Amino acid sequence: MLLQINYKSGKPVYLQVVDQVKAAAAAGSMHAGEPLPSIRPLAEELRVNRNTIAKAYSELENQGVIETIPGKGCFIRPNNSPLKKEVRRKLLTEEVDQVVVQAHHLQVPPPELIELVQERVEVFEERKKANETREAS
Numbered sequence: 001m002l003l004q005i006n007y008k009s010g011k012p013v014y015l016q017v018v019d020q021v022k023a024a025a026a027a028g029s030m031h032a033g034e035p036l037p038s039i040r041p042l043a044e045e046l047r048v049n050r051n052t053i054a055k056a057y058s059e060l061e062n063q064g065v066i067e068t069i070p071g072k073g074c075f076i077r078p079n080n081s082p083l084k085k086e087v088r089r090k091l092l093t094e095e096v097d098q099v100v101v102q103a104h105h106l107q108v109p110p111p112e113l114i115e116l117v118q119e120r121v122e123v124f125e126e127r128k129k130a131n132e133t134r135e136a137s
Contacts, residue, residue, distance in 0.1 A: 028128035
């Protein structure tokens with residue numbers, strides 16, 4: 001798995017790691033049971049403190065994206081969210097609200113925002129299908 005950190009983005013490095021792992025799992029490029037890189041080598045590769053990667057992995061575990069097996073490492077969890085539907089919806093609503101506010105500030109009209117969201121969903125679906133096809137080969 002290739003992670004890229006943008007030190008100029010203003011977004012904390014651990015959150016960049018969290019977002020990229022979640023995106024990889026959602027797109028199907030990482031599958032349930034697949035191991036994540038060990039903390040120390042990943043921290044060295046990204047040139048960040050080990051605690052930063054440990055914090056990212058802890059956050060991913062709290063969100064139910066990964067599981068840690070003592071002595072073996074961290075692995076992508078099956079896509080069975082431990083959160084109830086209403087909790088998942090509330091979390092997603094908060095994220096969508098942020099996007100709507102950002103779109104407003106960028107003067108993106110609602111129909112254009114909805115079109116963009118639909119395009120992004122389609123891109124993720126295409127990536128997921130491509131990864132499934134590649135694995136079946």
